[in-house]
Amino acid sequence: MILENIDEIIFTLHPVEKGAALNFVSGRVTDLLGYTPEEMIGLGNSIIHPSDLENVQQKTREAFRSPATTTFQYRIKHRDGSYRWFENRLRGVGPHGSDGPTVFGVARDIGDRVEMEDERRRDDEDVQQAHKMEALGRLAGGIAHDFNNLLTTIGGNASFVLELLPASENATRDALTDIIAACDRAARFTRQLLAFSRKQVLQPEPLRIDGVIADMMQMLSRLLGPEFELKFDLRAGIPPIASDRGQMEQVVLNLVVNARDAMPGGGTIWVRARSATGKDEDAIARMPSPPAEVVVLEVADTGTGIPEDIRERIFEPFFTTKDRGKGTGLGLAMVYGFVRQSGGHVELVSGAGTGTTFKIYLPAVGATQPAMAVAAPLEPIEDRPLTVLVVDDEAGVRHLTCAMLRRSGYTVIEASDGVEAERLATGHTGDIDVLLTDIVMPGMRGPELATRLRRGRPMLRVVYMSGFPDTEPLADVERGEATFLAKPFVRAALLGAIAPLANREGRAARPR
Structure with a gap:
């Protein structure tokens, strides 16, 4: 009766030819794992997680041969099919010999503790990743600053001279036009760096993300070859977000291009937009200031997935797995920077053979929120000296x-x-x-x-x-x-x- 009231599972093991076998299990096993004691004895090692089985067997052998307490952690299958974390403490009782004594064991459910440790580890990793990305952002922003100063001098002087040059100077005008065009291309490059560093100048306005995607459908379809199938799932009733339309379009474009490049042989690309649900709580908690309503943009592919060893680097500027000359490594960096600057969060879901999904979480706003205009007007309207x-x-x-x-x-x-x-x-x-x-x-x-x-x-x-x-x-x-x-x-x-x-x-x- 006393054993039935103890929170842990009490059990004993005896040595057999291939290791050890249970010969007693307390009734607490039914509450914690769903099996009767008789079922547990019959199942034995068959319900231990395959990745943990070798360690469990090794620790059990140690317990038979040593008088010291042996402690280890492992996963065991519940009757409902899920795996639960347990901690076993084993100690041999009786005479020690080549066959070892009977082993007395206590198994404690440590699922809550493991979950807390995992959450703490994820939080630590999030902080480390944020610090790394912030440092890279400062570096990228500094490069963009110096580069933009050079482009202002080169492109500005070229355009200034072009204004002063007679129309008859065709060759010189063509050369200057080429310089200006090259500066424009370089300026787009620095804008991507600024997007990653979250230092770009945004012009937010109330946007319906489903409307932005709908306007891009034809362009995105032309971007892909016949070996790709582009599908859309735009849910009704999605609230507006406060976003820069041009940058939002660039995010969608970059993610679709990334999905295309992940499937050189073709495949299916999904673009989805929806309101967040309860299943998104963990991702929303990682937003800088979790809002009342959140809009989710998803771009998914059916490729081979992103290897686990490079997942934490994919948002770094200039990091790319593409062949030389086929990518700058700035596309996903721009996505990351823009989303974070907009108060959002980027979630990556990827697995071998299951493809990759990027989930963008952005705060929703009231539809009447005014646009914030920060761009200078382009038309001069002067009358007298300043x-x-x-x-x-x-x-x-x-x-x-x-x-x-x-x-x-x-x-x-x-x-x-x-x-x-x-x-x-x-x-x-x-x-x-x-x-x-x-x-x-x-x-x-x-x-x-x-x-x-x-x-x-x-x-x-x-x-x-x-x-x-x-x-x-x-x-x-x-x-x-x-x-x-x-x-x-x-x-x-x-x-x-x-x-x-x-x-x-x-x-x-x-x-x-």
């Missing part, structure tokens, strides 16, 4: 920007960093209408410079320019106190960023 303080630590970018503005009739004050800009502004007795400053500079960053100058010039308008935007100036832009100009840029974009600020003051310069 004074612009240009600040950039990159000499090539600074000289080009000043030349463009002077060409358009602006008065320009030029500074190589924030400290010099503050000194020049303090010593300038006339108006300074616009501060055009880089964001990331040594010593004093652009936002700090703007704050300091506004103390003495409260009507100062600000334009931030950068190839590596930050969250601080974007908040400045949202308050209507600044405009953002992304590098690389050409003269039309530069003038378009400054002209609306000038118009508010009633002073501007007609571009030439």
Whole structure:
């Protein structure tokens, strides 16, 4: 009776020719595993998980030959077919000999403990992965910043010279056009780096993801060959998300292309959109701020799956399993960066022979949420001269920007960093209408410079320019106190960023 009230399963083993066999099991086994004691004795090792069987047999042999307590963990099959984690403590009783004594054993259900340990391990792995991706993001963003400065100098000068060149200079104009086109392609490359580093400038608007996918159906179908079958499952009643439409389309495109490349012999690609359910709770918990409603985008293939040893690296920039020249390794990195910047989470489900599914979890919003406009208008609308303080630590970018503005009739004050800009502004007795400053500079960053100058010039308008935007100036832009100009840029974009600020003051310069 006492044994029946103990939480653990009590049992004894005796040696047999091929190892050990049960000769007693307490009735607690019925509560914990669903078998009667008689059934348990008859089943023996047949219900031990195959991966654990060898270790169980080895530890049992040790218990027969040693007076010390032997402890080990293993999985055993419940009557319902699922495996449960147990911990056995074995100790030999009786005389020790070549055949060993009878072994007394206690089996404890440790399923809850194992689950907690697994959850703690997953949390630790998530933190380590987040730190690694954050470090890679900073590296990628830094590369994009430097690269965009170079592209601004190269492409900006090429477009500026092209404006000044007579139409008769065909050969030179063609060469400049090729330079500008190459810079545009390189700029797309840096935008992918910025997407991964979560430093891209987004223009969120209320979007219905099923509508975005529906608009892309024809284009996605053309992207695939006849050996692929593209299927869609777009559920009704999906709430809107706040997202940048262009970037959302790029996410869908990148995932479909990735699925296509995973099946060189062809196969089926599923694109699904739905509202989250209770089954998604674990993934939603990994979102930066789990919202009340979540929209799920899934892209699945029927390929061979992603090997387990590389799964944690697939979102790293420049990591690719494709042949040389067939992939940049930025597609999934861009997906990861955009989703995280949008407050979402990316889940990967993959197995050998079962294909791969990417699940994108994004927070839903109210349909009436206004769009956040952070892009500069492109049409200049100047009337009379302005004074612009240009600040950039990159000499090539600074000289080009000043030349463009002077060409358009602006008065320009030029500074190589924030400290010099503050000194020049303090010593300038006339108006300074616009501060055009880089964001990331040594010593004093652009936002700090703007704050300091506004103390003495409260009507100062600000334009931030950068190839590596930050969250601080974007908040400045949202308050209507600044405009953002992304590098690389050409003269039309530069003038378009400054002209609306000038118009508010009633002073501007007609571009030439």
